[in-house]
């Protein structure tokens with residue numbers, strides 16, 4: 001085999017496509033099952049609302065948490081609450097709710113919302129310009145072409161006049177129309193200092209390459225049953241298969257990467273659905289398991305000379321973990337906005353996205369309208385979270401308020417700190433007897449200042465749009481509930497301060513590459529990460545071809 005790719009999410013899928021279309025033979029090993037969007041997603045069934053993503057995994061991924069951060073009285077306004085249930089976390093520490101991910105062919109893009117963002121150019125220089133995190137060893141300009149390629153594979157819909165990101169090409173498709181709820185926010189934007197744009201989305205505003213346009217059902221997180229959402233299975237991996245050079249093997253968990261001589265790895269050991277183990281050799285191994293499972297797999301693999309922890313010469317595998325800093329405020333608007341339909345985040349504000357945009361904290365954030373992310377597109381959740389009570393009065397209130405929810409969310413920069421890292425949990429094993437990943441994550445003062453800013457702006461936007469009463473708010477202060485994870489195998493020029501070089505190649509192990517958000521030296525100011533992961537994978541694939549030819 002030329003190349004083994006471990007994991008088939010944003011990084012693995014884009015790697016498989018970029019390599020196989022150059023005629024390189026690729027084997028993708030994926031721990032989770034394959035999903036058929038036409039059969040496995042349940043949006044057409046009466047009970048569609050009861051389940052988030054329809055998880056088919058027989059053995060969900062196990063992970064644990066380290067010590068949780070104490071909560072402080074002075075930050076009570078950042079606590080998660082709902083007007084029916086009160087405070088959601090009544091304890092005095094953060095609660096480890098969830099690391100959101102999907103194990104499956106397509107990885108976490110199967111349940112992603114489909115935002116397709118390029119990083120702010122300034123986000124590549126966080127250390128040299130702002131004294132935090134680390135610089136990326138490449139610039140926005142180095143990635144621009146590959147961003148454009150990834151956008152074409154996925155079929156991104158967006159507004160060409162988008163001024164903050166220099167572009168060499170138009171978006172493949174025009175932007176989606178803004179939903180009525182989003183139009184309300186835009187119409188009242190003069191009451192705040194936020195400017196709103198059409199969001200760039202990996203959901204199709206028109207038919208594209210055999211996939212239909214979106215029907216605005218507002219449920220991308222439950223898996224798109226039409227294949228118009230550009231998850232990796234229906235885009236990169238579909239195209240990779242068509243080359244005839246890519247084989248995708250689901251239900252195949254890689255147990256370890258096997259090291260060899262001359263600073264090269266030999267291949268991998270994996271276990272298939274029947275429980276049989278296999279050794280496969282390859283000229284190149286790419287790790288793309290996501291920023292929690294990638295460091296785990298590296299730490300579980302050995303160097304062949306007694307050292308545990310492959311590619312860990314710097315000691316940084318698992319360090320510099322960054323989670324998702326997020327906030328959502330939701331209220332009822334006096335008008336029926338029909339806010340259960342549309343696209344989850346059709347408009348976005350980049351006004352505070354630059355690393356120096358918020359006056360009292362380094363690091364940016366963005367704002368978006370997110371009814372579906374609040375999961376209030378159906379009556380069951382509505383009744384649980386928005387309208388209390390029983391009987392006729394409840395029915396009446398449901399009729400009066402359904403479709404009135406307006407919610408504004410924000411995602412902000414997360415920066416590394418010494419208390420945030422992924423380690424092996426030696427006292428907890430998976431079904432194969434391997435230590436599971438232990439997540440330790442703390443927010444520092446900068447993060448909390450940014451979160452306060454994000455929360456206040458969300459409230460301000462709701463008030464400016466005519467919402468008089470907020471009924472629910474939730475965010476990262478009192479819950480670990482991460483959808484984007486970063487940083488645990490940082491890229492850089494200096495082998496002492498990074499795990500991989502600018503081409504995602506291990507500094508020591510010349511045929512070992514890491515292509516997922518583990519390599520991000522900083523998280524960006526709330527941009528969704530998949531397009532950057534995909535662009536990096538395409539760039540790395542060109543380098544791997546040179547490596548294989550050398």
Ligand SMILES: Cc1cc2nc3c(=O)[nH]c(=O)nc-3n(C[C@H](O)[C@H](O)[C@H](O)COP(=O)(O)OP(=O)(O)OC[C@H]3O[C@@H](n4cnc5c(N)ncnc54)[C@H](O)[C@@H]3O)c2cc1C
Nearest residue numbers: 007009010011031100103107108113114115254516528530
């Ligand atoms: C609710 C939600 C909404 C999101 N919305 C967006 C969005 O709008 N836009 C965006 O860009 N991002 C979004 N994200 C984030 C996005 O899904 C992830 O950032 C992205 O999928 C990460 O890609 P990855 O390749 O790093 O990892 P993943 O996509 O998680 O893929 C890793 C894969 O590796 C497999 N794997 C792990 N270990 C092994 C092993 N040992 N052997 C074999 N296989 C293994 C896993 O099963 C998994 O399939 C969202 C995430 C969530 C949870």
Ligand code: SF4
Nearest residue numbers: 214215217218220224
């Ligand atoms: S809103 Fe569009 S992209 Fe999302 S699940 Fe529905 S049809 Fe698919």
